Amino acid sequence: MRSKLSYFSLILFSTVTLNAIDITGTISYERVVPVHSGSLTGLNYSNISTETAKQITVEAVNSSNTVVGTTTTDDSGNYRFTSLPSNTSIKIRAYAKMVKTSGWDVRILNTGNNDSQYVIEGSLVSTGSSNSVRDLLATSSDKSSPPFAILDSVYLAMNKILNTDSSVVFPALSVSWSTENISTGSYYDGTQIVLQGDQSGDSDEYDTHVIIHEWGHYFEDKFSRADSTGGSHGAGEHLDIRLAFGEGFGNAFAAIVTDDPIYFDTSQANGWNMNIESDTKESPGWFSEASIQRILYDLYDSNDDDSDTLSLGFLPMYELFINEQKNTEAFTSLFSFVTELKNNNARDTAKIDSIVASEGITTIDDIYGTNRSSNVEEISLPIYSNLTVNETLSNICTSKKYGTLNKLNNHKFLKFTVTNAKNYFIQVSQTNGTGSYPQFTIYKASPFKEIGESTISQQTVTGNYTLTAGDYLIDIFDANKNSGTACFDISVGDTTDIDTTTTSAPVSSGSSGEAKSVGVELPSNPLLILLVLFGIMIIPMILMNKELSK
Amino acid sequence: MKKTRLFLILTALVGLVWGSMYAWNTERSKLETFSTAGKYLKPGAAVDISYTTQRVAIDEVANIDITLSSGLTKGDVSVKVSLDDDLIEESSFEKELTYQLNEQDNDYKMNLNVSSEQDGLFYIRLFVTIDGTRSRSFAIPIYVGENIQNKQALKPIITNSNGDRLSVSTAKESISTIE
Numbered sequence: 001m002r003s004k005l006s007y008f009s010l011i012l013f014s015t016v017t018l019n020a021i022d023i024t025g026t027i028s029y030e031r032v033v034p035v036h037s038g039s040l041t042g043l044n045y046s047n048i049s050t051e052t053a054k055q056i057t058v059e060a061v062n063s064s065n066t067v068v069g070t071t072t073t074d075d076s077g078n079y080r081f082t083s084l085p086s087n088t089s090i091k092i093r094a095y096a097k098m099v100k101t102s103g104w105d106v107r108i109l110n111t112g113n114n115d116s117q118y119v120i121e122g123s124l125v126s127t128g129s130s131n132s133v134r135d136l137l138a139t140s141s142d143k144s145s146p147p148f149a150i151l152d153s154v155y156l157a158m159n160k161i162l163n164t165d166s167s168v169v170f171p172a173l174s175v176s177w178s179t180e181n182i183s184t185g186s187y188y189d190g191t192q193i194v195l196q197g198d199q200s201g202d203s204d205e206y207d208t209h210v211i212i213h214e215w216g217h218y219f220e221d222k223f224s225r226a227d228s229t230g231g232s233h234g235a236g237e238h239l240d241i242r243l244a245f246g247e248g249f250g251n252a253f254a255a256i257v258t259d260d261p262i263y264f265d266t267s268q269a270n271g272w273n274m275n276i277e278s279d280t281k282e283s284p285g286w287f288s289e290a291s292i293q294r295i296l297y298d299l300y301d302s303n304d305d306d307s308d309t310l311s312l313g314f315l316p317m318y319e320l321f322i323n324e325q326k327n328t329e330a331f332t333s334l335f336s337f338v339t340e341l342k343n344n345n346a347r348d349t350a351k352i353d354s355i356v357a358s359e360g361i362t363t364i365d366d367i368y369g370t371n372r373s374s375n376v377e378e379i380s381l382p383i384y385s386n387l388t389v390n391e392t393l394s395n396i397c398t399s400k401k402y403g404t405l406n407k408l409n410n411h412k413f414l415k416f417t418v419t420n421a422k423n424y425f426i427q428v429s430q431t432n433g434t435g436s437y438p439q440f441t442i443y444k445a446s447p448f449k450e451i452g453e454s455t456i457s458q459q460t461v462t463g464n465y466t467l468t469a470g471d472y473l474i475d476i477f478d479a480n481k482n483s484g485t486a487c488f489d490i491s492v493g494d495t496t497d498i499d500t501t502t503t504s505a506p507v508s509s510g511s512s513g514e515a516k517s518v519g520v521e522l523p524s525n526p527l528l529i530l531l532v533l534f535g536i537m538i539i540p541m542i543l544m545n546k547e548l549s550k
Numbered sequence: 551m552k553k554t555r556l557f558l559i560l561t562a563l564v565g566l567v568w569g570s571m572y573a574w575n576t577e578r579s580k581l582e583t584f585s586t587a588g589k590y591l592k593p594g595a596a597v598d599i600s601y602t603t604q605r606v607a608i609d610e611v612a613n614i615d616i617t618l619s620s621g622l623t624k625g626d627v628s629v630k631v632s633l634d635d636d637l638i639e640e641s642s643f644e645k646e647l648t649y650q651l652n653e654q655d656n657d658y659k660m661n662l663n664v665s666s667e668q669d670g671l672f673y674i675r676l677f678v679t680i681d682g683t684r685s686r687s688f689a690i691p692i693y694v695g696e697n698i699q700n701k702q703a704l705k706p707i708i709t710n711s712n713g714d715r716l717s718v719s720t721a722k723e724s725i726s727t728i729e
Contacts, residue, residue: 022728039683059710061710065708065710065711066711067710067711092721092723093710094721110717113707113715113717114707114715115715116707116714116715116716116717117714117715117716117717118716118717118719119716119717119718119719120718120719120720120721121718121719121720121721122721122723122725123720123723125725128727130727130728130729131727131728132725132726132727132728133724133725133726133727133728134723134724134725135723135724135725136721136722136723137721137722137723138719138721138722139722142719142720143719144719144720144721182673182689182691183673183688183689183690183691185589185591185592185688186591186592187589187590187591187592188589188590189589189590196687198675198687198689200634200675201675201677201687201689202687202689204592210592213592213593214590214592217590226590228590230589230590230591231589231591231598232591232594232596232597232598232619232621232686233591233593233596233621234593234594234595234596234597234622234680234684234686235593235596235684236596236622236625237596237621237622238621239621246590247590247593250590250593251593263593265592265593265594267677267685267687270677270685271685272594272683272684272685274683274684289593401623401653402621402623403596403619403620403621403622403623403656404619404621405598406621407621
């Protein structure tokens with residue numbers, strides 16, 4: 001009896017073994033290679049390289065759309081399914097997503113199609129009775145390769161972090177890309193990266209530096225801290241110090257990850273590039289994203305040049321980002337970064353100062369950037385003004401000399417100390433006219449936290465906040481982009497005896513941007529104008545006339 | 551009785567005004583405004599765009615106000631304007647224009663009037679370059695007619711066994727057997 005059972009088991013085992021089929025293969029995608037010509041960079045669709053899709057999810061799916069196997073490609077794009085049923089119709093499905101438990105979760109979503117996940121599929125073919133190889137290729141011609149190209153750029157950035165800190169866990173990230181993403185621009189908004197895909201204009205799927213730049217914003221947001229205002233920006237501009245640092249870091253990070261200082265952004269056959277390390281300096285300084293990207297890249301790279309004799313690599317920068325920069329008591333800027341970098345690398349202080357000085361920036365000694373001497377509008381300095389509780393600080397001025405919204409001097413920064421926890425009254429009041437729409441935001445410096453944001457009001461704005469002991473920052477902003485230079489008196493009082501009689505006209509309690517119009521706007525449709533006039537004037541007149549005639 | 555009538559008249563008045571305002575707001579909601587301010591944008595030419603566009607019927611003219619803003623106080627800006635093939639230029643405008651940035655006002659305003667004989671989502675494209683180096687591309691959507699979703703609906707959506715929506719492309723595949 002035992003002998004018969006053993007014999008039966010052997011037959012069963014042999015049958016199962018014979019019926020187990022392996023399917024292996026490689027998932028690849030086509031990348032359109034950019035062509036540089038001087039300061040121009042464009043896409044050439046006849047210049048295509050084949051790259052492997054790394055760490056992506058692959059499924060084996062049967063004719064009933066049931067998943068019979070799931071695996072992940074390795075860093076060479078190879079996958080393997082074992083023990084698939086023989087003589088069964090199976091297709092291979094490859095996702096433009098990377099998922100690793102306690103590691104990462106990155107998905108490329110089709111915003112033009114209900115945020116669906118991009119996949120490529122092979123054909124439904126019998127597994128037969130032998131192991132087989134099925135290689136899948138996402139092509140550029142049918143636009144199936146862009147999601148995989150984007151994912152590969154993201155993985156490149158992630159690898160830079162993983163090579164520095166192997167224990168890192170990346171918060172989930174979705175990247176929205178579609179050929180329908182035409183008027184969105186490319187940006188990171190705190191929840192996702194959005195990339196343009198305009199196949200008749202600006203598309204970014206093959207612009208590795210652009211993708212990594214935006215991923216750099218994600219890194220700052222999730223692992224460090226970014227106090228940037230966001231918005232449009234470019235080299236040569238005098239930017240808000242927070243924006244300048246965030247964007248300069250994004251550009252430098254793209255060059256650091258790729259070890260390629262040529263940053264490019266294509267618009268099909270058109271486009272442009274810049275050399276992160278050696279572009280011509282336009283209006284360099286602590287307010288310039290171009291200066292900051294050159295400083296950060298010089299701190300990192302191993303190339304020595306005139307003022308750069310330091311090669312820190314990425315580790316000291318990474319550690320600074322996730323620690324000191326994340327917890328700095330000032331706003332995130334070049335000043336906080338360089339101050340802490342010097343504190344952490346005392347031996348290299350002179351070399352760091354040399355790199356910073358090459359951008360016309362005097363030695364940075366503290367996180368507030370005190371003792372600046374730059375060729376900037378006079379009201380730019382000091383960058384932070386000290387305010388004392390129960391005293392009025394006068395002549396703090398914003399201006400539009402360098403542009404609006406996110407440029408230097410659109411925002412002014414104050415710091416003050418609270419010694420007693422209680423309710424405080426803050427007032428910002430214009431002293432050189434009435435045209436401004438001031439708004440302020442108050443932050444606790446340590447641990448850094450936004451406490452509150454005022455409404456936007458004409459000429460004077462006030463607010464009450466319960467503050468505990470500690471240091472605080474105030475960011476003052478004039479939301480009227482047409483008001484020119486506006487100067488303010490600012491008071492923080494622990495009593496309510498500050499003059500509150502100045503009239504203010506609340507306009508918006510919104511948190512950002514432009515002041516809303518306070519005037520009454522007429523509807524654009526003439527029929528609606530008539531309807532409004534009819535409703536307001538004619539009907540009551542008729543009804544009243546009737547009533548009075550009774 | 552008279553008080554009741556007056557009350558009813560006032561109620562009707564309030565209702566009319568409210569109704570008018572509602573219709574007004576509904577009409578205004580057809581306008582679409584957009585600004586790139588406030589997002590962590592990729593670098594490019596130091597220029598920002600704001601515009602107000604409209605949803606219009608077939609053959610109805612869309613009146614588009616565009617403002618290009620720059621934080622720079624000097625530089626030569628060149629703008630190339632192009633329309634999707636199905637957009638009709640209702641009033642002529644320059645397709646290639648240049649202007650200089652200055653110390654005072656760097657808001658450059660444009661007004662374009664376009665229409666289309668077809669339903670759909672179309673674009674006005676602007677390619678802006680400052681001093682011949684950095685550039686930035688913009689595209690302004692024009693919604694025409696009621697069937698603007700058709701373009702997207704043409705693409706197949708399937709769901710996998712987990713219920714996830716998938717956007718499927720056919721891979722170029724090679725299969726070989728291992729003997």
